[in-house]
Amino acid sequence: MSESRSCAHDGEVVGVACDSTNALLINAGYQGDIKVWDFKERHLKSRWEIGCSVAKIVIMVITVSWLQ
Template identity: 80%
Template sequence: MKQEEIKLKPVIAFDVAKIRERYWSNVVTCHIDTPHAYVWRLQNFVLGEHILTPSTDIQTPIKACTISSCGNFAGIGTAGGWIEKFNLQLGVSRGCYVDMSESRRCGHDGEVVGVACDSTNSLMISAGYNGDIKVWSFKLRELKAR
């Protein structure tokens, strides 16, 4: 294989949490036109054990990512409006954030351009390309405000 074939595309978003650095991957990255988020072990400067892939039927590029303040979870947002939470230790989905008022039953009706967690792991905030900002219950994944 050529070197260019195995390289990841340029990074467009990333987040890091130092708190769990010794135990599992603590960096998450999103890459141009890629429907997966990659996790990394900053301690060893290597690609982690898991690749985070949204559980939606329509795979669109991941545009935004965050790591919770506890370092256990990663949140990702896609170009298709999907928002999902993953366990970083196991690389498995811990649920999706769905706004039932949206026409496509997803987090945003359009591209997700930002996701963030508060310092107490009680809220997840997401921003859509069309200008809407939503506040979610981090644990229950329910919409609290828009």
Template identity: 65%
Template sequence: MAGGWIERFNLQSGISRGNYVDALKGESAAHNGEVIGIACDAANTIMISAGYHGDVKVWDFKCRQLKYKWEVGCSLLKIVFHRSNGLLATVADDLVIRLFDVIAQSEDGKWLLTSIMDGTLRIWDVILARQIDAIQVDLSITALSLSPNMDILATSHVDQNGVYMWANQVMFSGAASFASYGSGK
């Protein structure tokens, strides 16, 4: 994906089902440069791709046609797509997290979790567009994942083996915070 190339394959046969090309820009690939992320909606009707140079594109999954695109304005580092509500979070090298409504169907009460290298984990209420909690941990978080029913958070940390599990206290007490759940190993 370093050359911006995105190709779709049949999983059973391994046969190519075509590639995604941004014909409007006269390109021979989906992006001009490295592709940093790809995501699909739950019904495989759209595919979202993001390029390192700051372009986010929404494609018709089956026809491989470009439907929408926008420029973030700086280099992208990561994308996270939430299939249930159609929201796409992007992280850029300017340290700004941007949230896009890709499908225009949003469910109420969704959170966005972010971490930075100083060990701060922040929980954002997407609907209210504000931070609802912040947690400071000893080591930088390298990855995080929230369970579908939002009761358990899994994190991994710099120079640590294992996965740390956190229980969401709001599910038990009404407080919007996570508490450590086990030793992380």
């Protein structure tokens, strides 16, 4: 099975979040792996091994508008 079609995590999942358009799903495993998935296509876009357990996921949205 390819990495993009594998299970999300081998152990416990400690955090799950979606972006504001539901295009990306981000999840974190207890063993310290963070994965970013394409929600619609169901494939793995990015993966990080941080080497320690994850406490929580925070998504920051920054909006800028220019007033004239």
